[in-house]
Amino acid sequence: MKLLITGGAGFIGSNLIHYWLREHPEDDIINLDLLTYAGNLENLKSVENNPHYKFVKGDINDVKLVDDLVKQVDAIIHLAAESHVDRSILDPGAFITTNIDGTATLLNAARNNGNKRFHHVSTDEVFGSLELNNSKKFDENSPYNPHSPYSASKASSDHLVRAYYHTFGLPITITNCSNNYGPYQFPEKVISLFITNLIDGKKVPLYGDGLNVRDWLYVDDHCRAIDLVLHNGIIGETYCVGGNQEKNNLELTHTILNLMNVGEEMIEPVKDRLGHDRRYAIDAGKIKRELGFEPKYNFQDAMRFTVDWYKNNQDWWRRVKNKSYLEYYNKNYADKLA
Numbered sequence: 001m002k003l004l005i006t007g008g009a010g011f012i013g014s015n016l017i018h019y020w021l022r023e024h025p026e027d028d029i030i031n032l033d034l035l036t037y038a039g040n041l042e043n044l045k046s047v048e049n050n051p052h053y054k055f056v057k058g059d060i061n062d063v064k065l066v067d068d069l070v071k072q073v074d075a076i077i078h079l080a081a082e083s084h085v086d087r088s089i090l091d092p093g094a095f096i097t098t099n100i101d102g103t104a105t106l107l108n109a110a111r112n113n114g115n116k117r118f119h120h121v122s123t124d125e126v127f128g129s130l131e132l133n134n135s136k137k138f139d140e141n142s143p144y145n146p147h148s149p150y151s152a153s154k155a156s157s158d159h160l161v162r163a164y165y166h167t168f169g170l171p172i173t174i175t176n177c178s179n180n181y182g183p184y185q186f187p188e189k190v191i192s193l194f195i196t197n198l199i200d201g202k203k204v205p206l207y208g209d210g211l212n213v214r215d216w217l218y219v220d221d222h223c224r225a226i227d228l229v230l231h232n233g234i235i236g237e238t239y240c241v242g243g244n245q246e247k248n249n250l251e252l253t254h255t256i257l258n259l260m261n262v263g264e265e266m267i268e269p270v271k272d273r274l275g276h277d278r279r280y281a282i283d284a285g286k287i288k289r290e291l292g293f294e295p296k297y298n299f300q301d302a303m304r305f306t307v308d309w310y311k312n313n314q315d316w317w318r319r320v321k322n323k324s325y326l327e328y329y330n331k332n333y334a335d336k337l338a
Helices: 011-023 041-047 063-070 085-090 092-112 149-168 190-199 219-232 249-259 285-291 299-312 314-320 323-336
Strands: 002-006 028-033 053-057 075-078 117-123 172-177 179-181 204-207 213-218 238-241 246-248 267-270
Touching: 002 011, 011 028, 011 041, 011 219, 028 063, 041 053, 063 092, 075 092, 075 219, 085 092, 085 149, 092 117, 092 149, 117 149, 117 219, 149 172, 172 219, 179 219, 179 299, 190 204, 190 249, 190 299, 190 314, 204 249, 213 219, 213 249, 213 299, 219 238, 219 285, 238 285, 246 249, 249 299, 299 314
Parallel strands: 002 028, 002 075, 028 053, 075 117, 117 172, 172 238, 179 213, 204 267
Antiparallel strands: 213 246
16 A cells, blocks of 8 residues: 655654554555644654665645645554644644635645545544543544634634545545654643653643643554554444543642652643633544444553653754744743743
């Protein structure tokens, strides 16, 4: 199989490329990535000379480039996205351009080149927020109710993908995943941010009361789910992918503190994020029943792997935490100190 993976130099994308070349060594991959702040070719240094891998720097809104690349492949796995809620609050326009317009460009190219197989990677944030201390979870029938510019842009892209299936017969699938963590994650997301701050002896900025709940999915498990859905998923269907590991942010923080042998004096409370969703939780029963997917990694072990990775790859994240990163960090947190 020949694959176009968009956003392959980012966190999930680079992990997916490593996974795919390991599990499907005869497949060919084209990685299309614009290399914005979160895209990093260092993530893929170990595979850059693999004859089955090719990198193309470019924008998913470049109609001609996308069309030329789609002509060369059998399937598209669409990961390229602006994905950080805090940044979407600071600059919503970039999320509309990438997540909505860029998805439309890819869908048109897939349609115009023989209805190529199209897998769209999305998020559980499109479903909105659940109440704390409630057994309800998101599933494939949950109504859309996005609360941030990020989740609204991803909801829009999901609707576009389904529309191309129903209107044009484009062979699509969608996965809506819970929060991912693991190697190569840009240190603006809570786990990678907290680990790298603590390595440097800096406090960790904990939003609000710390009781917001997320379901945590180790990135390699997510890659395996994408593989299963691309090969065996029912065309036109959506699959929710979760880690079955609900933790509130205070529990998550204490897990990281304990793994790094520091105390809660390293927690710095900050004012809550605007529109901060209270709880996400995934009912992943459909993908288990139909495709046999279950997470392999338990939370404690995978968190230990993750902490060790950031400890052992400090050169990588220190280069990432450059001047522009620090400007963003200060802009986002400076006025939130509680």
